[in-house]
Amino acid sequence: MKFQNITYSVPWNLFLITAGSILVAIGLKAIIIPHGMIIGGFTGMSVLLFYYTDILTPGIWYMIINIPVFFIGWKFISKRFLYYSLFGAILLTIFIDMIQFEIAIKDHWLAVLAGGSMIGAGAGIIFRSLGSSGGNDIISILLNQKYGIRIGTYNFVFNFILLLFSFGTLKIDIILYSMAASYIIGQIIESCMTLFNQRKMIFIISEVPEKIANEIMKKLNRGATFLKGQGAYTGRDKKIILIIVNTYQIKRVEEIAFNIDPDAFLITENTFNVLGKGFSQRKVY
Numbered sequence: 001m002k003f004q005n006i007t008y009s010v011p012w013n014l015f016l017i018t019a020g021s022i023l024v025a026i027g028l029k030a031i032i033i034p035h036g037m038i039i040g041g042f043t044g045m046s047v048l049l050f051y052y053t054d055i056l057t058p059g060i061w062y063m064i065i066n067i068p069v070f071f072i073g074w075k076f077i078s079k080r081f082l083y084y085s086l087f088g089a090i091l092l093t094i095f096i097d098m099i100q101f102e103i104a105i106k107d108h109w110l111a112v113l114a115g116g117s118m119i120g121a122g123a124g125i126i127f128r129s130l131g132s133s134g135g136n137d138i139i140s141i142l143l144n145q146k147y148g149i150r151i152g153t154y155n156f157v158f159n160f161i162l163l164l165f166s167f168g169t170l171k172i173d174i175i176l177y178s179m180a181a182s183y184i185i186g187q188i189i190e191s192c193m194t195l196f197n198q199r200k201m202i203f204i205i206s207e208v209p210e211k212i213a214n215e216i217m218k219k220l221n222r223g224a225t226f227l228k229g230q231g232a233y234t235g236r237d238k239k240i241i242l243i244i245v246n247t248y249q250i251k252r253v254e255e256i257a258f259n260i261d262p263d264a265f266l267i268t269e270n271t272f273n274v275l276g277k278g279f280s281q282r283k284v285y
Helices: 010-035 041-053 058-076 079-098 108-127 136-147 151-164 172-194 209-220 247-260
Strands: 200-205 225-230 237-245 265-270
Touching: 010 041, 010 058, 010 079, 010 108, 010 172, 041 058, 041 136, 041 151, 058 079, 058 136, 079 136, 108 136, 108 172, 136 151, 151 172, 200 209, 200 247, 209 237, 209 247, 237 247, 247 265
Parallel strands: none
Antiparallel strands: 200 237, 200 265, 225 237
């Protein structure tokens, strides 16, 4: 079975959601909460409600505020996404309430780094599945699917607004630590989302484009595209090679191009996501 088919299998998605939920729960319950901090999203909102009311548990609060959001996921995304997300929300609720230990980190900044990294990695792993852990994840995926808003970016903005409401409840130092943790979480989520998807786009301008393209296709087994161009100074028509490669193939492309044409001109650009044959498959929730 191809890996692209495995990513749509039920066991693989349940594994990702379970593994991610464990990391999020440990980072939150064993590191962030013992330091009196909160994080963003519905998880942070449930912790803030717990601080405000001192009734129920963060896990139960999380499940309660998730109820209306599940209807949004069911209506605007898909039933499959809803089922996976319901599984994730229940699992995260259970793990948050089950974890009763504390990771002994005394320094707040170390707690920010450790807790933020663990929660961000866990949330990123969940986002690699076809579901979510519920709550704000459903809204962020909906905005990403409909309007192309980056998940990490939306989460950071939402978290920042949520943390503003914690003024008066938490000490300013703790709020600032919480903001730093939310920023780390957002960055790591973005890294997890682009993991295995990010490629390099290379433009090659040469007097012998056909020869370079043939060598690239032969030695790297990568397709190439000719774009029509024109020299501004000479006015001559040119064929510009466009190729998408993995990071480790950049030097091989440079070697091929400059061995054939020492005067070749190369431009390398980062790409956020590459979908299609030979690369990543489009995720359909």
